[in-house]
Amino acid sequence: MEVYEAIQTRLTVRQFKPDAVPDDVVMKLLRAGQWAPSSRNLQPWHFIVVRDRDMLKQIGAVATSGSFVADAPTAIAIAMDNADRAELDAGRALQQMELVAWDEGLGTCFVGLRVEEQNRKVKELLGIPEGMELITILPFGYRDEKLRRTRRPREALSGIAHDERFGQAYPEG
Ligand SMILES: Cc1cc2nc3c(=O)[nH]c(=O)nc-3n(C[C@H](O)[C@H](O)[C@H](O)COP(=O)(O)O)c2cc1C
Numbered sequence: 001m002e003v004y005e006a007i008q009t010r011l012t013v014r015q016f017k018p019d020a021v022p023d024d025v026v027m028k029l030l031r032a033g034q035w036a037p038s039s040r041n042l043q044p045w046h047f048i049v050v051r052d053r054d055m056l057k058q059i060g061a062v063a064t065s066g067s068f069v070a071d072a073p074t075a076i077a078i079a080m081d082n083a084d085r086a087e088l089d090a091g092r093a094l095q096q097m098e099l100v101a102w103d104e105g106l107g108t109c110f111v112g113l114r115v116e117e118q119n120r121k122v123k124e125l126l127g128i129p130e131g132m133e134l135i136t137i138l139p140f141g142y143r144d145e146k147l148r149r150t151r152r153p154r155e156a157l158s159g160i161a162h163d164e165r166f167g168q169a170y171p172e173g
Pocket of ligand 1: 010011012013014065066109110111112113151152
């Protein structure tokens with residue numbers, strides 16, 4: 001799949017087939033994160049692969065915006081260590097993982113863990129050191145093409161793209 005095709009067709013997926021994701025595919029996702037660019041090339045990330053069913057259930061029970069983690073065969077948590085641009089760096093690694101996952105026939109969903117108490121509990125469950133920042137847990141599994149829904153709409157380009165100066169709509173071709 002071409003990169004542009006993956007970008008255009010990718011959807012957030014919250015229901016997964018129960019099939020295990022093979023080790024080499026998990027490795028591909030990890031490599032996609034490892035090769036992401038980061039501010040000053042500090043690579044301040046840690047990727048925690050979670051496959052233990054009981055752990056996934058516990059995380060799903062804590063994360064109110066990601067209860068479906070409980071039913072995913074695998075998840076990768078991303079924790080940042082002393083990163084000056086933690087969300088940007090983590091976001092770039094994540095997006096690369098998500099596109100590779102899509103190309104592999106998987107579905108993913110970024111779970112934000114923005115409620116402080118929930119974030120702390122998941123950090124504890126995964127043994128992430130206190131000084132690190134847990135950005136997300138990314139559950140993934142094979143996507144069921146039957147459940148594939150249409151893309152969520154996006155703002156018209158004319159409202160967000162500007163030509164030379166802010167306020168001059170970029171002409172949509
Ligand atoms: C920073 C960020 C946080 C998100 N947090 C959650 C979340 O906690 N739970 C969830 O179900 N989806 C979450 N999402 C997924 C978005 O809801 C989804 O990407 C958006 O609705 C667009 O849908 P699409 O990815 O299918 O195009 C998050 C996405 C981003 C980028």
